[in-house]
Amino acid sequence: xxxxxxxxxxxxAVRRLPIYxxxxxxxxxxxxxxxxxxVIADELKLDAIQVRKDLALTGxxxxxxxxxxxxxxxxxxxxxLGWDSxxxxxxxxxxxxxxxxxxxxxxxxxxxxxxxxxxxxxQKVGGEVHGLPIFPLEKMNDLAERLHVKIAIITVPAEAAQxxxxxxxxxxxxxxxxxxxxxxxxxxxxxxxxxxxxxGLAVLSHKLTQMKLQNELPSExxxxxxxxx
Amino acid sequence: xxxxxxxxxxxxAVRRLPIYxxxxxxxxxxxxxxxxxxVIADELKLDAIQVRKDLALTGxxxxxxxxxxxxxxxxxxxxxLGWDSxxxxxxxxxxxxxxxxxxxxxxxxxxxxxxxxxxxxxQKVGGEVHGLPIFPLEKMNDLAERLHVKIAIITVPAEAAQxxxxxxxxxxxxxxxxxxxxxxxxxxxxxxxxxxxxxGLAVLSHKLTQMKLQNELPSExxxxxxxxx
DNA sequence: TAGATTGTTAATCGATTAACAATC
DNA sequence: TAGATTGTTAATCGATTAACAATC
Numbered sequence: 001x002x003x004x005x006x007x008x009x010x011x012x013a014v015r016r017l018p019i020y021x022x023x024x025x026x027x028x029x030x031x032x033x034x035x036x037x038x039v040i041a042d043e044l045k046l047d048a049i050q051v052r053k054d055l056a057l058t059g060x061x062x063x064x065x066x067x068x069x070x071x072x073x074x075x076x077x078x079x080x081l082g083w084d085s086x087x088x089x090x091x092x093x094x095x096x097x098x099x100x101x102x103x104x105x106x107x108x109x110x111x112x113x114x115x116x117x118x119x120x121x122x123q124k125v126g127g128e129v130h131g132l133p134i135f136p137l138e139k140m141n142d143l144a145e146r147l148h149v150k151i152a153i154i155t156v157p158a159e160a161a162q163x164x165x166x167x168x169x170x171x172x173x174x175x176x177x178x179x180x181x182x183x184x185x186x187x188x189x190x191x192x193x194x195x196x197x198x199x200g201l202a203v204l205s206h207k208l209t210q211m212k213l214q215n216e217l218p219s220e221x222x223x224x225x226x227x228x229x
Numbered sequence: 230x231x232x233x234x235x236x237x238x239x240x241x242a243v244r245r246l247p248i249y250x251x252x253x254x255x256x257x258x259x260x261x262x263x264x265x266x267x268v269i270a271d272e273l274k275l276d277a278i279q280v281r282k283d284l285a286l287t288g289x290x291x292x293x294x295x296x297x298x299x300x301x302x303x304x305x306x307x308x309x310l311g312w313d314s315x316x317x318x319x320x321x322x323x324x325x326x327x328x329x330x331x332x333x334x335x336x337x338x339x340x341x342x343x344x345x346x347x348x349x350x351x352q353k354v355g356g357e358v359h360g361l362p363i364f365p366l367e368k369m370n371d372l373a374e375r376l377h378v379k380i381a382i383i384t385v386p387a388e389a390a391q392x393x394x395x396x397x398x399x400x401x402x403x404x405x406x407x408x409x410x411x412x413x414x415x416x417x418x419x420x421x422x423x424x425x426x427x428x429g430l431a432v433l434s435h436k437l438t439q440m441k442l443q444n445e446l447p448s449e450x451x452x453x454x455x456x457x458x
Numbered sequence: 459t460a461g462a463t464t465g466t467t468a469a470t471c472g473a474t475t476a477a478c479a480a481t482c
Numbered sequence: 483t484a485g486a487t488t489g490t491t492a493a494t495c496g497a498t499t500a501a502c503a504a505t506c
Contacts, residue, residue, distance in 0.1 A: 009439075009472095011432060013473085014435045018410065018431045019412065022387070022427070023412065037487080049474080049475060049476075049489095050475075052487095053473090056490095063488075064480075064481045064487045064489090065482050065485080065486050065487055065488085066482075068488095080438075081434045081435055081438070082438045096329040096333050100328065100329030101325075110434070112430065151437075158251070175433055183274075191437055193429055195426070198248075198250075200406065201339055202243050203240060203244060204404055205311045207404070207422070208380075208404045209311045211403070211418070238496095239497070241497070265464090266463080276498070276499065278498080278499060279498065279499075281464070285466095290464080291464055293465090293504075295506075
């Protein structure tokens with residue numbers, strides 16, 4: 001019945017789109033024009049059917065026997081993710097990580113432009129990092145209004161994260177990229193993306209521990225070996 | 230039949246463990262001794278049953294009516310993830326992000342100690358970042374042997390990532406924390422954890438786009454409103 | 459005791475994988 | 483044409499959620 005199936009909520013698939021995007025750029029640079037899902041799957045150790053399903057999210061279709069036009073695919077991913085329109089962002093917390101993110105100009109490719117940085121350290125306020133002036137937190141309101149900023153990156157210490165988030169939401173921020181381990185309480189209508197490095201490290205540690213165990217119990221069924229006990 | 234069910238492969242759950250860990254530390258500092266999964270779920274906007282299942286991974290059990298001993302739980306998470314043993318790590322690529330990670334001493338809490346940094350820029354080699362000397366890539370073999378390092382963090386430009394990974398694997402590295410968007414080909418027995426910021430940004434962008442769409446189609450079923458067309 | 463909370467077994471939901479017809 | 487590849491429908495797998503007995 002629904003004229004609009006709107007089955008656009010596959011987060012794992014969304015996370016894979018940038019990975020395809022990166023690969024596609026590489027192929028383009030190598031002079032390729034078309035690519036099949038078989039090739040993509042092979043390069044990324046994925047299932048070709050999965051790749052096809054993922055790419056279908058963007059609405060693009062391929063040609064049997066030929067594959068997909070790489071350029072079209074890249075654009076489709078960008079527009080699906082909204083990376084083809086410019087987004088201005090604030091960054092709050094000019095410590096090690098904040099400074100690194102300010103210096104990393106790679107986000108521009110994704111339409112993300114950090115237009116102002118904030119910190120509450122009087123030593124830092126008034127200074128510049130990678131050409132961007134650092135403002136005191138009080139200036140936030142003023143600048144948000146003037147620049148119509150909707151996205152903010154939080155790189156403050158965890159203890160300060162909630163207060164900073166509250167303040168950001170207050171000045172109209174609706175998307176928060178949270179690099180602290182703090183869990184932020186936000187009202188409906190505000191989106192938070194947690195980027196906690198500890199989670200990534202946990203997975204790495206866990207995989208390593210698993211592997212170590214596997215090696216200690218020598219031939220404990222090599223995935224599907226014969227039962228030998 | 231299997232005396233060892235070994236159902237320890239729930240990656241989403243593993244990613245949540247550090248989040249619990251952080252919350253538990255906060256509660257401990259507030260003077261709490263016990264905590265129930267109801268409280269944890271409430272704080273993190275999760276399901277209490279899910280929290281219980283996740284915590285069960287670590288092997289710890291709680292007491293009905295009381296909950297879990299916070300200190301025990303913290304230790305259990307740490308030991309499950311191997312965070313209670315020290316792991317030495319290399320870091321390759323002392324650019325913006327690499328420098329930030331070197332300066333971020335928070336990893337020590339997770340047992341991860343960066344013991345040497347490498348870069349191929351002669352300008353950087355011989356210098357120091359946050360007290361750590363920067364070595365040329367050639368020194369890798371030497372140092373890996375001497376220090377028994379098993380983990381490496383890659384923060385080089387994407388184009389150089391595969392070559393660096395090859396070299397690292399060559400000197401005995403078995404765990405790679407890959408901060409580049411490059412997909413690394415590694416032999417069996419080597420674990421890679423990709424930490425591509427673009428994936429996180431993609432999810433944020435996607436959620437924001439979704440929200441915008443929702444607002445544009447005004448009352449398109451408020452999750453379960455009446456069909457009005 | 460009464461009742462909150464755990465831990466386990468079963469049901470549901472969603473993502474991945476398989477099967478296969480359509481197509482260039 | 484023959485056959486590689488797409489796109490869709492169905493089957494499987496795994497994670498989340500529900501139900502409920504056990505317990506302090």
